[in-house]
Amino acid sequence: MQGIIFNALEEFVLETADMEVWNALLESSNLESGGVYTSGVSYDDAEIVSLATNLCEKLGVPLTDGLRLFGEFLFGFLISRGPIELAMYPNTQTLLQNLESVVHRDVKRIHPDAYTPLFEYFPTTEHEGELTYLSKRKLCFIAEGLLQGAAKHYGQSVEMHHSQCMHDGAENCRWNVTFT
Amino acid sequence: MSDAYKVAYDREKLARLAAEKLLDEKTREVQSSIDMIQHQFNDLMAQKKEADYLLEIARLTQVDQGLSESVSDYTTKSMKFLNAKFSRYSFIKNGKISVSNVIGIDEALPALPINMYQEIYRKHDRSTVMLDDIDYQDMTKICEIYDVNRVILLPIKCFGKVSTVCELYLPEEIDFKPETLDQCQVAGYQVGGMLERNANNKKIEDSYLEIKSSHDKIKQAQAQLVQSEKMASLGQLAAGVAHEINNPIGFVSSNFGTLREYTDIIAEYFKLAETLAADSDSDVSKKMVEMDESEDFTFLFSDIKNIMNDCDDGLKRVKEIVLNLKSFARGDEETTEAFSLNNCIENTIKVVWNELKYKVTLHKEFDEANPIVNGHEGQIGQVIMNMLVNAAQAMEVEGHIYISTIKQDGFARLIIRDTAKGMPQSVVDKIFDPFYTTKGVNEGTGLGLSISHGIVEKHGGKISVESEEGVGTSFMIDIPLVSD
Numbered sequence: 001m002q003g004i005i006f007n008a009l010e011e012f013v014l015e016t017a018d019m020e021v022w023n024a025l026l027e028s029s030n031l032e033s034g035g036v037y038t039s040g041v042s043y044d045d046a047e048i049v050s051l052a053t054n055l056c057e058k059l060g061v062p063l064t065d066g067l068r069l070f071g072e073f074l075f076g077f078l079i080s081r082g083p084i085e086l087a088m089y090p091n092t093q094t095l096l097q098n099l100e101s102v103v104h105r106d107v108k109r110i111h112p113d114a115y116t117p118l119f120e121y122f123p124t125t126e127h128e129g130e131l132t133y134l135s136k137r138k139l140c141f142i143a144e145g146l147l148q149g150a151a152k153h154y155g156q157s158v159e160m161h162h163s164q165c166m167h168d169g170a171e172n173c174r175w176n177v178t179f180t
Numbered sequence: 181m182s183d184a185y186k187v188a189y190d191r192e193k194l195a196r197l198a199a200e201k202l203l204d205e206k207t208r209e210v211q212s213s214i215d216m217i218q219h220q221f222n223d224l225m226a227q228k229k230e231a232d233y234l235l236e237i238a239r240l241t242q243v244d245q246g247l248s249e250s251v252s253d254y255t256t257k258s259m260k261f262l263n264a265k266f267s268r269y270s271f272i273k274n275g276k277i278s279v280s281n282v283i284g285i286d287e288a289l290p291a292l293p294i295n296m297y298q299e300i301y302r303k304h305d306r307s308t309v310m311l312d313d314i315d316y317q318d319m320t321k322i323c324e325i326y327d328v329n330r331v332i333l334l335p336i337k338c339f340g341k342v343s344t345v346c347e348l349y350l351p352e353e354i355d356f357k358p359e360t361l362d363q364c365q366v367a368g369y370q371v372g373g374m375l376e377r378n379a380n381n382k383k384i385e386d387s388y389l390e391i392k393s394s395h396d397k398i399k400q401a402q403a404q405l406v407q408s409e410k411m412a413s414l415g416q417l418a419a420g421v422a423h424e425i426n427n428p429i430g431f432v433s434s435n436f437g438t439l440r441e442y443t444d445i446i447a448e449y450f451k452l453a454e455t456l457a458a459d460s461d462s463d464v465s466k467k468m469v470e471m472d473e474s475e476d477f478t479f480l481f482s483d484i485k486n487i488m489n490d491c492d493d494g495l496k497r498v499k500e501i502v503l504n505l506k507s508f509a510r511g512d513e514e515t516t517e518a519f520s521l522n523n524c525i526e527n528t529i530k531v532v533w534n535e536l537k538y539k540v541t542l543h544k545e546f547d548e549a550n551p552i553v554n555g556h557e558g559q560i561g562q563v564i565m566n567m568l569v570n571a572a573q574a575m576e577v578e579g580h581i582y583i584s585t586i587k588q589d590g591f592a593r594l595i596i597r598d599t600a601k602g603m604p605q606s607v608v609d610k611i612f613d614p615f616y617t618t619k620g621v622n623e624g625t626g627l628g629l630s631i632s633h634g635i636v637e638k639h640g641g642k643i644s645v646e647s648e649e650g651v652g653t654s655f656m657i658d659i660p661l662v663s664d
Contacts, residue, residue, distance in 0.1 A: 039204075
């Protein structure tokens, strides 16, 4: 997992709680990295899982909800760090359609070792479509949050129906999505 | 955390954010530069490949080789250039495929629908055909085995017509710019141009040979005409001289008979006179006996007989020479007749003997089976005479001429070998050329052997020569035998 995600999580904790919570979280999570994260470096996937789980426990929030909220926050964080063109797309659908060919490609150019999830969007109408997600990390709830964050960024709202999930043994996750 | 630390912390965070963003930007820039360099490198490699390909084609067009090799080379090189899996070239003659050859695989390749070739033939332009569109069982199988999905058809134009179509079979993953195909097409034009050039060169060469051969024939005919004109005049002269000599020889010969009779009578009378003088004592008788003793009439009469015999022989020889002169003069007769080659040689030797006798020792070895050939005896005699005179002239000192005949494989072979100075190969090569001579001005016309060559050829025979400098020269003349 890229350091930037950990940076985002730190920011998320500082925003929703405070520095003490984040310090305590780092301390209790027994991390190999020692909680020092640099955006361009890859860290063990287990660290984000352990941080997220501990955080939700501390705050008393269900993990899925916590991940969703973080995903929503993550989008805003990433868009502020990525190339300016991303923020200029007209809507979420356009972003989804360019995610692999533009966004993830750009990530791979800067960080050739980075592992990026595969998002594919198949529009059925102008406002409706099917979104698939495939990742070895199976963080579909963050994905949901990311989409919510994206919709918010582009001034849309989105309804998502999680029709298929990797956690149920499916080969990828699927959502029927409707933008308004 | 105190407020001062909080402020400092937030500032540091912002600074880190800015630094990371800057790093990302720089990384992006570096990556862009690398991408650009990679792109330029790829472009350069592609250009190099194109240049190499065009250079190879240019080289190919400089090599003097046949149609099949050129087209095969072009197809192979284009196949390599486009990374095709295999290829085929087909020659088109009168709108139909005449020959097809597959390169790169051992299997037979099913023919493409004829209309595809016809389209190329009509349009003079390349085309790409997706093999899925060709509903041939065998083609589908080939496509599966070799993982190809399309074929590029490239025409080669020669004299404004498509003479060849090259098919290059490509796998799906290979993609290239239209310019790349343009290069192949241009290369094809180059090959076509070369084929045109070769064809033109061949035509020019053929025309040149034809003209040269005609020119040689004209020269030969002219030489023969000059010679036959000369021979005709010489023949007339010879016939006239022969006729003129015949008359005096006739009466000299007949008078000689009478003279012999008279001499016999006088000899008989002298014998009686001798006896009479021996028996008498008169002064006249004594003088007669004295004269007989000093002059020896018996010897005189026997010598007169010898002289008359010699004269008779001489006359006979004159008669023979005149006869030969007459037969030689009949050289330009139109009708042919069978004659003995051995006799012809003998007769010719008699005519030229005067030229040879002081220099040459002649050795004759004639086939006893007496080869009979058909033709003009006078003309063959002329050939032999030429050889003999040339041989004698080539002798700086005395030498030998060996003349032989033999029957061999339906031909009468005549060999005239001399021990004169021989000739270098450069002379041998030109010896039958009209007007070629090694003799000085006014000594030779350079026509003799050229005419001899023509005469022998006219008789359906052939003449050849072997020579070694300082050793001598042999002429071999083969004339067809009269079939039994």
